[in-house]
Amino acid sequence: MDIKQLRYFCTIVEEKQITRAAKKLHMAQPPLSQQLKQLESELEVTLFERNGRLMEVTECGLVLYTKAKKILADLDETVVEVKSTDEGLKGVVAVGASKSCFSYLPARIKAFRETYPLVTFQLREGDTFHISELLKTRAIDLAVTRLPLESSDHEFSMIPLPKESYVFVIPQSWWQLVSKKTSVQMKEIQDFPLLLLHRINGKGQFEMIVNECKRHGFKPNVILECPDASMILSLVESEVGATIVPKSTLSAIPQLNTVALSIEDSEIVSESAVIWLKDRYLSKSAQHFLELFQQDVIK
Template sequence: MEIRHLRYFVAVAEEQNFTRAAERLFIAQPPLSRQIQQLEDELGVSLFERSSRPLQLTEAGKFLYTHAKRLLAKSAEIKTMTQRVGKIERSLSIGFVATTLYGLLPRIIRQFREQHANVELTLHEMTTSEQIEALKAGKIDVGFGRLRVEDPSIRRILLREEPLMVALPSSHALAQKGQKLTLRDLIDQPLLVFPKQPRPSFADQILALFYDRGLTPNKVIEVRELQIAIGLVAAGEGLTIVPSSMHAFIRQDVSYLDLDEQRAVSPVIMSIRMGEQSDDLKALLQNIYQVYEDERIRYIREEL
């Protein structure tokens, strides 16, 4: 059973007509019919109910269609990844979520550029889910996010678990106390979470912190992105919970207080294609660890 047989079969199954499928495949109908017949002979089963109009799949055909789609998608993914690995020029395309940009990522990128001037770097802001699809499509080489997305084609490297802080108006009574806060201190305050879409997202991580402790915020306001959340905090519209690296995002009208809660952290996750072991990615990972060591940040070390 060859890939082309599966491609022909899927076209006929989706078009429900040999003539339309042949046009879609840019081949004549008689050769297409022969290829499908060869496939059925090899498998020893009928794949189509030829007496029905439009053409319908048999039970065996339905089973094969489901798995053929997956195999064809995987074949296209392998082709794209192999072509990218085989490129002569050295480049590294990086996807990142906005919250990682306020931490050490800019320094990591800058230091990598200084040490590897012959590698062309490009940066793309995208959600974790978008990074996974972009990795599989060969559009990026590495992603930095905060969500644990399971995919057999992707390897996740947990770099560190970043403590969370509360951002609140500097004039707020809780800010005036200048003490660490608990999640229970926040449930009666309007809580701004981000991003609003797509989900799951960092917003769900924050809400889970409350729900896991049997707490429910009285008012949750979903906003599109981090910058909007901080702007609304400055305007006195509520509080928000952010990674501790946001403390560097200084505004006179916004204060940041520590959370006095165990496991109130947000992971920083590096995602790459499974089996990827390029020298440039290894160098980038070592660069990350060096920056963490310079800053005396606890991290979890893995090797490619």
């Protein structure tokens, strides 16, 4: 018994005649009759009783018809779903993001959902090293993360995002210590205890900031290192110290009791990118989501 035989059988039930069923199926009557005989022989039951020119379904035939209709409906639905998934109209997009890069996602997810409302998202968070590992194990499709990458760049394809400056973030109650200015110079930062982001594996922002401080003639007073931007900013709110983070981090993790100051004479910038495994299959849904970064339609 196969799908073709079930379709033939259901058509005979609905048309009540072999001749009409054959016409609807665009086939000759003898092959259709043969298929019905094969089905009855395999099941070892009688599926129809003849009543003149009509074919009346038996009790066994009615059971088969009910089950067959459900099987065929499920199959048709599956075909539609598979095709929709292949076209990117349905499916799941798994996205990883460094916490400090999360601000790149909300507007794009919203814009994407307006065009592809049946596509859902799974979000995973981690530092650059963890994000790279999630990509390698195919736990996620793509990611938004800070550069540089821990893994060799040749493993990933990427779309660079706009470079951004770093800001100096202090508790609001410390603002008077810099005369409530909206910007500071690097030399003023040396007087503050610093809480800096530091990757668990490899080098990144921490080394860049420390080197920038040294370039301006001082060793920063780093009292705490942490890989989690939200924890750093929470500690700043609690007046444990100050920090230096990419400006977009504050959009991803809003703070109420801090002040962000631009740094007038700093040359360091933060670089981020959307990355995915090079030369690996990427679903159509994920490809459509990437297009929002390629087109740069969200500013």
